[in-house]
Amino acid sequence: MIDRPLQLPGGARLKNRIVKSAMSEALADARNDPTEGMIALYKRWGQSGAALLITGNTPVDRDHLEHAANVVLDERSDPEKTRRLAAAARSGGALALVQIAHSGRQTPEAINARPLSISDKALDLPGYGTPRMASEDELQAVIGRFAMAARLAQKAGFDGVEVHGAHGYLLSSALSPRINTRKDRWGGSLTNRSRLLREVIRAVRAASGTDFVVAAKLNSSDFQKGGFTHEESIETARMLEREGVDFLEISGGTFETPVAYQHTAQKQSTAQKQSTAAREAYFLDYARDIKKALGIPVMVTGGFRSAAVMRQALAEGATDLIGMGRPFILDPAFPRKLLAGDIAATPAPERGFPPAEALPRGAVLNWFCHQLALQSTRGKADPDLPIIEGHDRYLDRIASSTAGLLAARAAAPC
Template identity: 70%
Template sequence: MGSSIRDSLTLPNGVELGNRIVKSAMSEALGDERNDPTDGLIDLFERWGRGGAGMLITGNTPVDRDHLEHAANVVLDGKTDRDRMRRLATAARSGGARALVQIAHGGRQTPAAVNPHPLSISGRPLDLPGYGTPRAAEEGELEVVVAQFARSAGLAMEAGFDGVEIHAAHGYLLSSALSPRINTRTDRWGGSLRNRSRLLRQVVRAVRAEVGPGAIVAVKLNSSDFQKGGFSHEDSIAVARMLEAEHVDLVEISGGNFETPVAYRHAAVAQGTARREAYFLDYARDIKAALAIPVMVTGGFRSASAMNEALAAGATDLIGAGRPFIADPDFPQKMFDGAIDMAPAPERDFPAADTLPRGAVLNWFCHQLALWGRDGAPDLDLALLDGHERYLAMLEEATGRLLAARRVAS
């Protein structure tokens, strides 16, 4: 008999997860102007920890405060308030869940207001407004990046987390290094897939050396960039095998980047078109078949039946979810108890994506996270476009606070 969402799972390092549902990383953007965790973020992770998930993963946590994904990211480096990070870890683990910090480097996807010329694997700019012209990293700078990831991982363990997830998906620095479309280098960091994966492999190696064999080291990896000439599904399978050789405990499968935001998809056509759960399950099934270590699929799962079918079929070992935790932090326990058979999915009532401003659905959910941090609860009745517009205003305010704080500090 195959696995179900209620079953425990022992990772390669010996750490046991109590069940198969994981709160995947979201951009909670609940850091303060110094990029430290706010009380609202700490309270929210305590709330998620009581909801029954086997593991919680923090939102995008940059290892370099000059390369943020969002002005209100929590940063984990030598300037971080360590007491607040300890409080965050304690809150996340207080209900029995394991907790990881997702460590990342924004690379060319750093907003221009934060850094007009961010470090990247090459000088190819992002084909979107609001982002500056990146500069290709020199050899020594890539070695610094490796050290930054290791340092952040060590600080995560010092704070009391169970480990880290290295973000190598969605177009951030480690992800762009894997893409032949973006990584046009001719030195040892570019060219062949082995060379393009060098930065990621060195980061994994340095992180494992820093945190030791007992910590969880996971990697979030694209199943594909879904861009012509980009990181392909065949590349993903090959890199996953390389990661297994580097003693990674878990590979999370996602896809796309800011230019092709497949991971944040919303129905692109009018109501009535069939919606399919688990966007990346077919890709993950191929990757899992090539590995002995556990695989997690994130994106689209809503029904307990689809989750259990994927686990029982051996297509994945863990179910990652994000948006349902915003709508109802208790949904995992309710599923285990049989009180519900479907995770909340407010996005299913929204208009088709081709009738909406770009990013409107994602921004509505991001605003709900902001409400959790400010008020301790979401407002799921808030109109979609109102949430979208309020989030954009909030982002502008957060950026202003960050830049003002940096001026004072300098």
């Protein structure tokens, strides 16, 4: 079943069920345009055999980056470099979407000490500033920026966009009653808390027309006390279907509850209640509930590694698309091998790492970010690199990108 094509509601055709999920590349230059290394990596991913590639987090506002080396899509982006990125990603027959995002309160303090957010509730982590509650006009401007980014992606030749409504960024934080404490039409009931995400999707669709794929990434839950719940996620998914999204990608968590990229098995008590498939693909049971409520295709991302589990998840109707991230970093050619039956599972070096509690915060993610940079600079990963070394090298690189960005901005203010 993995090799069966899928037609999206808007007519776009995916040649099989394997999707490269969004992974923040940290490969942009100091003007936040794609570098040659990034374009070359997308060419390899484009020829991987996957049906669809989703780019990493691409902010629609350069004052609200996720980190200094994000590619930004706005009126100052280089159209030629964006066009070349789209062409590279599509060069092997895969469709390509840009993941458009606004970092909100998860914008690092070095980039913006007073980021715009849905409320003034600060992130419970060091390195982030004190957010400002956005006014009605500022929210309308954010919606307009998402629409502009979608138009620019379309003009560059991308097949569509994925609106990032997960992981605690602005649109996801608006969904959370814990963070969204507003008393106006953007806060309170789920209808109000989902308004920003829904209006962004509506504006993106209006700006790009029906031929363009518009997808959304949504948390199955924030996994946070008082946060966006699984029941609310199902209800929100129904609302997004009514807004005309082509498919919904299911993930989970926020910066404060980083469960999107787990690498160790669930605790035994939970694990015993789960099927083999759900133990590997840790959002599968949540996605199954969401899929039951919808008519549009669902994609689940998180943990898929073995062809047997992918086949089982598709056969059971728990998902329509198999999203994967980290395996594409270790082996950008794995989908072809998996589809041909040459391998039974993707690489999974994370399984050998100590549990997250025994590591510095973000170490596993940062190790993979460093491996992604190695793929772009020297064309291969270094799976034997010790985890702390990869973590440190990424932190050094992002510190240097931040210094470069701030220097470029000081020399030529926005």
